[in-house]
Amino acid sequence: MSNFKEDLLNIRAFAFDVDGVFSGNILLSSSGEQLRPMNMKDGYAVQLAVKKGYPVAIISGGACESIRKRFSGLGVKDIYIGSSDKMKDFEDFLGKNNLDFESILYMGDDLPDYFVMKKAGIATCPSDAAQEIKSISKYVSSIRGGDGCVRDVIEQVLRAQGKWMDTDAFKW
Numbered sequence: 001m002s003n004f005k006e007d008l009l010n011i012r013a014f015a016f017d018v019d020g021v022f023s024g025n026i027l028l029s030s031s032g033e034q035l036r037p038m039n040m041k042d043g044y045a046v047q048l049a050v051k052k053g054y055p056v057a058i059i060s061g062g063a064c065e066s067i068r069k070r071f072s073g074l075g076v077k078d079i080y081i082g083s084s085d086k087m088k089d090f091e092d093f094l095g096k097n098n099l100d101f102e103s104i105l106y107m108g109d110d111l112p113d114y115f116v117m118k119k120a121g122i123a124t125c126p127s128d129a130a131q132e133i134k135s136i137s138k139y140v141s142s143i144r145g146g147d148g149c150v151r152d153v154i155e156q157v158l159r160a161q162g163k164w165m166d167t168d169a170f171k172w
Contacts, residue, residue, distance in 0.1 A: 004139050007122055008160035012103035014049060015090060015116070016150060018060035018067055020109035021126060024146025034064050042150035043074055047172065049154050050075035052163050057093040059086050061112055090116045107153055109133060109145050124153050 019026060023036035050056055056076045060067055063082035071079050078096065080089035094100065106113070106120035109129040117123035117136055125137045126145035134140050141149040158164040 004122070005156075005160060007138065008105075008157045010103060010121060011054075011105045011157045011161075013055040013057070013093075013097060013099050013105075014046075014154065014157075015057040015059055015093060015104055015106045015120070017086075017108040017110075017113050018058060019062050020129070020145040021107050022146065022150060024128075024144060034062070034066075036062075036064070036066070037146065038070065039146060039148045039151070041148050043070075044172075045151040045154035046071070046076065047074040048169060049158070051168055052158065055093070055097040055099065057090070059083050059089050059093070059116070061086075086112055086116045087119070090119070105153060105157060107141075107150065125149075 016022065022038050022042055027035040027037065029035060046056060055078065057078040058067065058071045058076055059080045061083055067081050068079050078093045083089045101119045102121040104120045105122040105124060106117055107124045108117050109125055110133060111130060113133060117133065122139065123137045124139045124141065125133045126141050126143060126149040128144045141152045143149040143152050155164060
């Protein structure tokens with residue numbers, strides 16, 4: 001079995017679910033709009049990864065346009081919302097960016113992420129993920145979904161690859 005820290009050296013791109021990963025809960029407004037509180041440090045890490053040239057995919061079953069707006073504002077180009085077949089969207093992301101499964105770190109939290117996580121080079125999840133997801137994850141963050149678990153995995157990859165604390169890190 002390979003070492004997690006060594007495997008981080010092979011990561012060339014990231015893919016993430018949204019609900020349960022970037023957000024811990026969904027709030028409903030009085031008009032029924034879904035609001036997803038998100039961690040600012042997760043956002044910082046995503047924009048830094050994009051700035052460093054890592055393709056990033058958002059693959060969410062949620063169909064709220066605010067998801068697209070949030071992540072496009074961070075520089076993410078591959079945003080799949082309302083995804084009923086995450087594997088299809090994951091393969092589309094790989095094809096558009098000339099990537100292979102082994103070079104992707106994927107973070108998910110629940111059963112719709114299962115098959116994608118089984119194919120990704122490194123499967124990761126927040127500490128409060130479903131047990132089935134934890135059981136197939138190479139790394140379970142000590143951080144809950146919505147509380148900075150995305151920052152945790154991006155930071156680990158960038159640190160391992162010597163790209164965390166350089167001049168790009170100190171500006172948006």
